[in-house]
Amino acid sequence: MSENHIKPMLPDIFTIPRDEKHPPMLLGGYCRHCNAHYFPKPRYCPRCLEPPELKEIGNAGIIHSLTVVRTKPPLGLPQPYSVGYVDLEKGSAGSGLRVFCLFDPESVDHLKIGQKVVLRVGPLGHDGRGDTRLRPYFKPVHENEEG
Amino acid sequence: MMLASVIGVGMIPFGKHEERTLVSMGAQACRLALKDAGVLPSGVDAAFFSCGIASRLFGDFTIGQNVFWEVGINRIPVVNVENACTSGSTAFFLACNMVAAGQADVALVCGAEKMCVPGFGLISSGESQLDTQLGMVAPAGFALRAVRHMEEYGTTAEQLAKVSVKNRQHGALNPMAQFRDPITVEDVLSAPMIVDPLTRLSCCPIADGAAALLIASPQAAHRFSHSVHVKSSVLVTGNYENPQDLANWETDRRGAHTAYEKAGMGPEDMDLVECHDAFTISEILHYEALGLCPPGEGGRLVDEGSVALGGRVPVNPSGGLLSRGHPVGATGVAQIVEVVTQLRHEAGSRQVQNAKTGLAQCMGGDKDGDTKSCTVSIFSV
Numbered sequence: 001m002s003e004n005h006i007k008p009m010l011p012d013i014f015t016i017p018r019d020e021k022h023p024p025m026l027l028g029g030y031c032r033h034c035n036a037h038y039f040p041k042p043r044y045c046p047r048c049l050e051p052p053e054l055k056e057i058g059n060a061g062i063i064h065s066l067t068v069v070r071t072k073p074p075l076g077l078p079q080p081y082s083v084g085y086v087d088l089e090k091g092s093a094g095s096g097l098r099v100f101c102l103f104d105p106e107s108v109d110h111l112k113i114g115q116k117v118v119l120r121v122g123p124l125g126h127d128g129r130g131d132t133r134l135r136p137y138f139k140p141v142h143e144n145e146e147g
Numbered sequence: 148m149m150l151a152s153v154i155g156v157g158m159i160p161f162g163k164h165e166e167r168t169l170v171s172m173g174a175q176a177c178r179l180a181l182k183d184a185g186v187l188p189s190g191v192d193a194a195f196f197s198c199g200i201a202s203r204l205f206g207d208f209t210i211g212q213n214v215f216w217e218v219g220i221n222r223i224p225v226v227n228v229e230n231a232c233t234s235g236s237t238a239f240f241l242a243c244n245m246v247a248a249g250q251a252d253v254a255l256v257c258g259a260e261k262m263c264v265p266g267f268g269l270i271s272s273g274e275s276q277l278d279t280q281l282g283m284v285a286p287a288g289f290a291l292r293a294v295r296h297m298e299e300y301g302t303t304a305e306q307l308a309k310v311s312v313k314n315r316q317h318g319a320l321n322p323m324a325q326f327r328d329p330i331t332v333e334d335v336l337s338a339p340m341i342v343d344p345l346t347r348l349s350c351c352p353i354a355d356g357a358a359a360l361l362i363a364s365p366q367a368a369h370r371f372s373h374s375v376h377v378k379s380s381v382l383v384t385g386n387y388e389n390p391q392d393l394a395n396w397e398t399d400r401r402g403a404h405t406a407y408e409k410a411g412m413g414p415e416d417m418d419l420v421e422c423h424d425a426f427t428i429s430e431i432l433h434y435e436a437l438g439l440c441p442p443g444e445g446g447r448l449v450d451e452g453s454v455a456l457g458g459r460v461p462v463n464p465s466g467g468l469l470s471r472g473h474p475v476g477a478t479g480v481a482q483i484v485e486v487v488t489q490l491r492h493e494a495g496s497r498q499v500q501n502a503k504t505g506l507a508q509c510m511g512g513d514k515d516g517d518t519k520s521c522t523v524s525i526f527s528v
């Protein structure tokens with residue numbers, strides 16, 4: 001894949017998919033003492049001050065809020081681009097966290113509160129000095145489509 | 148119960164002051180406050196200077212000593228304060244606590260900012276922050292709150308726009324305001340969209356400017372002719388818990404609640420409010436957090452005219468950030484200058500009739516879906 005050499009915009013925020021069978025996942029912090037999830041992973045658990053472990057915290061959820069930024073974008077993001085909050089699924093794979101995120105630039109005009117979305121990772125924007133970076137973004141899932 | 152008194156105010160008009168330096172603007176505001184109170188430099192025991200952005204823009208730091216020496220103040224403790232948009236109100240909070248603790252009889256607070264320079268874009272929290280890397284810019288954080296407020300409470304784009312219309316009506320009466328032309332709901336809605344649903348006229352403009360306050364301890368205040376009492380001054384920080392409730396701002400509410408409790412007063416006691424209307428939705432959220440109306444009814448409050456001059460509790464009689472513009476480090480001080488001017492009944496054509504009490508609320512910075520800093524101060528005569 002040509003994206004292999006492109007670096008993530010920050011380390012330890014998401015997994016990079018090796019193939020179609022391994023979808024990208026958001027990474028966060030999990031404190032086993034407090035049974036608490038965090039995003040992004042904090043240096044120390046704010047409750048007990050032990051270092052949390054890096055853990056996959058989910059890759060699917062529901063749009064809680066969204067907006068479209070139409071002014072000159074920062075960090076080489078497309079104009080316009082969409083951002084919002086997604087409530088990650090709760091349960092075995094998900095943490096139930098509400099995460100701030102980018103949305104798929106292709107879907108800017110088709111996003112709604114309550115819509116199901118799934119995580120993608122791809123080249124999106126740069127590092128502030130023009131070097132392309134991988135960023136995580138959420139894309140709407142249609143009922144007849146899986147992930 | 149009284150924390151401190153404001154014995155002098157000074158402010159220069161906010162706007163684009165290309166020919167002015169940060170230090171000259173700050174010094175002019177300080178001079179005006181000292182003259183207003185009739186205090187000489189030798190009568191000041193401590194001084195606090197705030198700016199939010201100029202240090203980064205101009206590579207200058209510990210600017211307070213430069214400003215204060217221009218008005219003859221040296222030797223005494225000088226503190227430089229940065230706390231995003233609440234830099235100025237944080238400096239005020241510190242000065243009040245210093246005089247209340249008996250460490251100073253008279254303290255000077257000055258907030259100044261110079262930010263109208265080419266290429267100044269949208270404010271973010273810094274490139275090392277995850278949210279910034281994911282495209283968070285200041286108006287987006289508020290747009291996401293607006294979208295939730297509309298979803299949960301049925302607040303409309305017209306109600307949001309009415310905040311701008313009202314504040315521009317007030318600003319038209321304030322010679323210190325940068326934008327003094329009235330605008331209509333239609334103007335606000337048809338202005339270029341910045342971040343849905345916030346248009347350019349829903350966002351406060353940047354500005355250069357400076358404002359200053361002279362504070363006295365309760366014991367020293369009686370020596371001065373016109374003093375306004377500080378009943379409480381509160382500074383709180385975000386909670387950063389997950390998930391955040393975007394339509395009901397816990398940090399904002401907590402700041403207000405603490406300030407009312409310390410003042411022994413409630414929202415029903417307030418004659419006027421200056422709040423941080425960086426965006427139209429911000430003001431509506433602050434109505435609710437400050438208890439001026441029940442949760443979800445902020446849109447209705449502006450519809451009914453209760454928060455306009457002549458209404459039950461005028462909010463931002465100065466015209467707010469939407470009319471003044473927002474010189475980051477000066478804003479929190481300028482809000483208090485307005486409340487004090489109103490309580491001294493010196494506000495001219497924008498005077499709130501019979502005003503005896505007032506509140507100044509300010510907020511600054513984003514982190515993890517919450518604000519970084521929120522200040523609430525309550526005043527009375």
Ligand SMILES: [Zn+2]
Nearest residue numbers: 031034045048
């Ligand atoms: Zn823990």
